[in-house]
Amino acid sequence: MVSTAKRTLEMQLLLGPDDAVPVAGRFGYRSDRPYEVEVAFLSRGRTVSTWRFARDLLLAGLSGEVGEGDVRVWAFRRPGDVRRVHLELCTGDSVCELSVRATELTAWLEQTAAIVPPGREDRFLDMDTHLARLLAGKC
Numbered sequence: 001m002v003s004t005a006k007r008t009l010e011m012q013l014l015l016g017p018d019d020a021v022p023v024a025g026r027f028g029y030r031s032d033r034p035y036e037v038e039v040a041f042l043s044r045g046r047t048v049s050t051w052r053f054a055r056d057l058l059l060a061g062l063s064g065e066v067g068e069g070d071v072r073v074w075a076f077r078r079p080g081d082v083r084r085v086h087l088e089l090c091t092g093d094s095v096c097e098l099s100v101r102a103t104e105l106t107a108w109l110e111q112t113a114a115i116v117p118p119g120r121e122d123r124f125l126d127m128d129t130h131l132a133r134l135l136a137g138k139c
Contacts, residue, residue, distance in 0.1 A: 009024070011024070013097075058109060061086075071090075073088075086099045
């Protein structure tokens with residue numbers, strides 16, 4: 001049986017040092033894909049973009065700067081503001097920086113950890129199914 005954790009979090013799309021636009025991010029996790037998270041970005045109730053990357057990036061990004069290449073994550077706090085986690089997503093020449101409240105992201109990550117504890121993902125991975133999906137081009 002597949003267990004899931006889903007939650008829509010309010011994020012901020014950072015346009016400049018003091019300019020941001022609210023964006024909804026639907027965070028999803030599945031026990032049959034224990035290493036990855038999926039974040040669907042929503043506009044007017046429709047998915048406009050979906051990213052999949054390692055759950056470990058979000059976990060480590062709560063306390064430090066992590067990631068290389070397409071996805072980077074780090075915690076940040078401005079004086080007098082709540083702690084936030086920043087996600088930088090890169091595609092070719094485009095860079096998108098978003099932030100989410102650390103407390104909200106932490107609560108969702110705790111749900112994922114209750115499903116598959118960090119460090120024990122290999123016990124939940126069905127390698128035969130994953131390999132068949134990969135070879136069929138459905139990853």
